[in-house]
Amino acid sequence: MRALADMIGNAPSTDGDSGATRSVAVVGAGITGLVAAYELRRRGVNVTLYEASGHTGGAIRTTHADGFLAEHGPNSFVTSAAVDTLIQQLELQEEVVEASPGANRRYVMRDGALRPFPLTPPAMLGTRLLSFKAKLRVLLEPLVRARRTGGDESVASFVRRRLGREVLDYAVDPFISGIFAGDPETLSMAHAFPRVAELEREYGSLSKGLMAQRTLAAPDRTVPTTHEGAITASPPARARLISFVNGMQTLTDALEASLAGTLRMGCPVRLVHRNDSRWVVDAGQDGAARARTVDAVVMATPAHVLAAMELPAAMRKHAAPIESVEYPSVSTLTLGFHRADVEHPLDGFGMLVPAVERRNILGALFNSSLFPGRAPEGCVTITCFMGGARQSERAREDTDLLVERALLDLRHLLGVRGEPVFAKHVYWPRAIPQYTVGYQIVKDAADTTEHQNPGLYLAGNYRNGVSVGDCIASGQQVAERVAAYLTRAG
Structure with missing residues (x-):
């Protein structure tokens, strides 16, 4: 396969375009890829969106069970001009829910107790944190x-x-x-x-x-x-902290629905190479791979996915630093309790635990206090985060052990009694890209890779910010860049 990747100009398309309509392949149907494909399609570009897994949205997924709502990844995001525009285009305004007024309140653990985090200068002067x-x-x-x-x-x-x-x-x-x-x-x-x-x-x-x-x-x-x-x-x-009535997946489901006919699910891209002035994308499961010739390619995958792909040697040489971006493991554990079994009022966004406190969890969100419909009547939901850069091995532990560890902290900090009546554990082996010291080499590598390979674009949370809002903006921006390239190319 590596030899094939280096054979520029020798891989004709079996599922190509005539050239009359400009075409783009978007690889990766996370939020960045979905938005990029959506924006390109709005501009009349012929888009094919490839996704290796069986679902779109990447880390954005929502589970509903027994009256509880559990987010697998992001639980909320902050509005911006880019976010507001997308919500209006998708006609999701009626589905938006804004976080409760108490969402600005955050708790931080110090000396075994929770302290409100000061948000104003007077609060800072009076804080016990x-x-x-x-x-x-x-x-x-x-x-x-x-x-x-x-x-x-x-x-x-x-x-x-x-x-x-x-x-x-x-x-x-x-x-x-x-x-x-x-x-x-x-x-x-x-x-x-x-x-x-x-x-x-x-x-x-x-x-x-x-x-x-x-x-x-x-x-x-x-x-x-x-x-x-x-x-x-x-x-x-005003910037608002929002989600949707039925959870974050509402956004990605709406994007997916708008892209009907363009999606190729369960279809990993294994090979990308240049053929004269166009690009050949070889995608599909073993034995059913098909090549498609397009005018441009948007790689909207996590950085580490590039390492698993067959790329021309010249391209890999420039992209090598991107493949080494660190992604620590994280487990999210959404737990449901009877309201009477939690002493703390849960009157805020959640709590954070400094590393010096040496606890099991990194922090927790008070989901049912933030948005309605996250727990049945008389119950509450709390999402704990475990693992991360300093405790990656903890994220890999089994569900029972993680629940046991989380309960030790929740009993001490929130006065939780009894056992959870609901639990949803999601393990992310590669969760969030780390912008480590020396990260400029990664950004330079992305810039050089694009410069040396006209028509190839790199986008995602390893490049322009890790929040949902950042990823939406990244998808919109890369679509604008691709559209400008197609116009220049004639």
Whole structure:
């Protein structure tokens, strides 16, 4: 097969296009691939969407059982212009549910107890999550000199330098687990949180930068702080934390329905190579593979999928760094309890557990407090996350052991009594790409691969952000780039 991949120009299509209509193959029907295919089809492009598994949506899947709703992956996402546009196009406005007003409240564990995370300066001054010394260190942040040396820096190094060790342990580390299931000692500040890093580069201080941004922000400007949220100054539309009445799969199901006739399910792509000015995609199960010639290819798969494909040697040479992106293992465990068996009011988004607390879970979401219809009357649902970059082996444990471990933490932190009346365990062997120190080599490799292979495009959460909103924007953007390429190609 490797030799075949190098035989440029010697693989005619058996399922090709005449060339009268421009055609594109999109590989991978996760949210990025679905959106890319949807946007291209809207532009009148002949699209074929290949998916190796038997379902679309990637990590976005929803299970309904016994009156409980369990999300396999993302439980919610933040709206943006890109998200709002897609929801309107799919006519899903009536299906949207906004998180309860208490969703802004997050709890963080410290010294064995849950503390509300401070969201405002007055709350920060009064919080018991941080010591007086740590608060003083935050107030003195504008006096810390900006880093002058070049090179990448870890999130942990950045935060220790500007805000101190305690802020790293109890304010930043738990949120790193919540977003990336990652380790701040290895994640790159410049790539995981680029806008925060830019504040120091531009203003010399985070505090000065935020104040300057607020002062300069016009009514239609937004000053993002991370890819999951934003500090806004009178934005045209309020960013909302949302899901859907019947769960996150509503979105991917709607995209799938809109792409009827274009989907090839259970059809892994094994070989991609260039044939003159076009591309040949060889896809299908063993013994039933078919080649299709198209004008462009969008690879919307996880980074590690490239390693399993047959690619021309020249292409693999440029793409090699992408194949090495790290994906730690994570298990999600959605548990249902009788409301009377949980002492905590569950009055917020959820709780996060810093690594220094040495617990079994990374954190938990209070699903039934966030959105309606997540549990039957008289019950609640709590989703626990286990594993991640620092405890990948834990994610691989069997369901009974994970439930036992999770209950130890839930009994202590939330006052849970008795046994769960519902449990849904989902294991992700490769969960979230890690934007580690030195990640620029991955982004450069993606850029070079595209530059050296006109008509080939790479998209996905290893490139432009890991949130659902990031992936939607990535799909829309790559569709625009492909459409422009097809126009230039004539």
